[in-house]
Amino acid sequence: MKTKKMLLIVIIVAVLGVSWLLAIRTASGIEVIKEQRNLVKEADELAARKIYVRAIDLYKEALAQDSKLTTEIQAKLLVSYQGYEDMNSYVKLVEQRNLAGTATEEEYWNAAAYYARRSKWSEAVTLLKAGIEKTGSQYLADYLEEIRYPYKAKVTRYQQILPSADNSRMAAFDGVKWGYIDGGGSDVLDFIYDSATPYGSGGFAVVSIDGTYYAILSNGDWYGADDGTTYDRMTDVLGVSGKRILGKRGDTYSYYDYDFAPIAENYQFDRMSGNACGVAAVSKGGKWGIIKDSGETVVDYILEDVAVNSLGNAFAGNRAMVKENGAWYLVDTEGNRVSENSYADAKAPESDGYIAVADATGRWGYIDREGNMVIDYQYSDAKSFSNHLGAVKSVNEWGYISEKNKMIIEENYEDAMPFHNGIAQAKLTDSVALLTLKYFEE
Missing domain, CATH: 1.10.10 (Arc Repressor Mutant, subunit A)
Structure with a gap:
């Protein structure tokens, strides 16, 4: 038992x-x-x-x-x-491994290439940036630089197209008259004007017909007329800055509303830029100064020159290029020199990106907004960066480089304007091409 x-x-x-x-x-x-x-x-x-x-x-x-x-x-x-x-499933798994931090360099590249082939540029760029951050791969960095600026070029029938911060309405010249086109190059307002400005942020532009200036709405309707009824007619209009017309009446330029009535009669200038970043550059007696939107003086009339960008502004990204004592300097909105570095020549900033400057030999390169040299002097001409691309001229023709100094859009143009809101205007022999970035970051 x-x-x-x-x-x-x-x-x-x-x-x-x-x-x-x-x-x-x-x-x-x-x-x-x-x-x-x-x-x-x-x-x-x-x-x-x-x-x-x-x-x-x-x-x-x-x-x-x-x-x-x-x-x-x-x-x-x-x-x-x-x-x-089955690359669709492949990409989904790579995205999962990216979040877990286990994806490899090759996997990032393959998935990004799949996105790029399907024109999913944002997804490709985002994934590559994550891969670069997690692997430190130069291979992925080079590939990112290669694919992040896809673009298309459309040759238009126009001889001139003015850059605009809002590409829904761009002033264009067909060789006889001015009109307005959209970002795709299609006509949106008839070509009936003798002159035309880009639209301002207030939704107005200024055009002229038979010697009379008109403020027009986005649909082309006349809002105000400078027909001599109340004031002497203007002899020139520089453009529209915000809610103000920059116009010349008599011998000087000043600010006017959309009825062409003076806004600040005490402020009369020989020349002026648009207002941006809260300030504007103005000229009197052959010298330039800087004023705030309120009219308060920031820099007295001591500057020999101030560079103005493609949108008619001296400032962008809170920086401007000014000339004093024969040299160009980078300044902030208070008129202070950002650095003591000086340049033989300079272009105005177009954004908060790199700024084009030249040395005494006439070669052009780029500085950042702190005045540090980022692309050495090597081009025969250059324009400041916008939308991460800069227009450059090596010998006779213009193209566009990236911030890493890689040629992104080949030098095939007689002239090239900066990109704004993903669109640039590039001059061909008999017409202008619209260059449109299929993917870009603000």
Whole structure:
């Protein structure tokens, strides 16, 4: 009887021991890993025979439970997705591995290339940036530079197109009259004007017909007329800055409203820029100064010159290029020199990007907004960066480079304007081409 009891106790202990061992094995994932290895082995054999459809199912079954083998199995699954040409699933898994921090350089490249082939530029750029951050790969950085500026060029029938911050209405000249076109180059307002300005942020532009200036709405309706009824007619209009017309009446320029009535009669200038960043450049007696929007003087009339950009403004990105004592300097909106570096020549900033400057030999390069040299003097001409691209001229023709000094748009143009809101105007022999970035960052 005692023997039977002892035997029963031994059996119970053995069962408990086995259960305990099984629990340990399960808790440690040993059985999971063993099962995964078996599934992976079978999947590997199928993948080697290019029977990807079955291999993929087995890899996915193995991934149903997470373990230390998960990353390795995912990598094998990615190879089978490629073999099976299921790049949609490949990309989804790479995105998942990106979040987990396990994606490889090659995986980032393959997924970004897939996005690029389908013109999903934003997705490609975002993924590459993540890959560069996590892997430090120069290979990915070079590829990002290669694909991040896709563009299309459309040759138009126009001889001139004026840059505009809002590309929904761009003033264009057809060789006889001015009109307005949209960002795609299609006519939006008839070509009936003798002159035309870009639209300002207030939604108005100024055009002239038979010697009379008119303020027009976005649909072309006349809003105000400078017809001599109340004031002498203007002799020139520089453009529209915000809600103000920059016009010349008599011998000087000043600010006017959309009825061509003076806004600030005490402020009369020989020349003036548009207001941007809260300030404007103005000229009197052959010298330039800087004033705030309120009219308060920031820099008195001591400057020899101030560069003005393609939008008619001296300032962009809170910086301007001014000339004093024969040299050009970078200044902020308070008129303070950002650095003591000086330049033989300079172009106005177009954005908060790199600024074109020249040395005494006439070669052009670029500085950043702190005055640091970022692209050495090497071009025969250049214009400041906007939308991360800068127009440059090596010998006789213009093209566009990136911030890494890589030629993005080949030098095929007689002239090239800066990009604004993803669109630039480039001059051909008999017409202007509209260059449109398919992807760009503000």
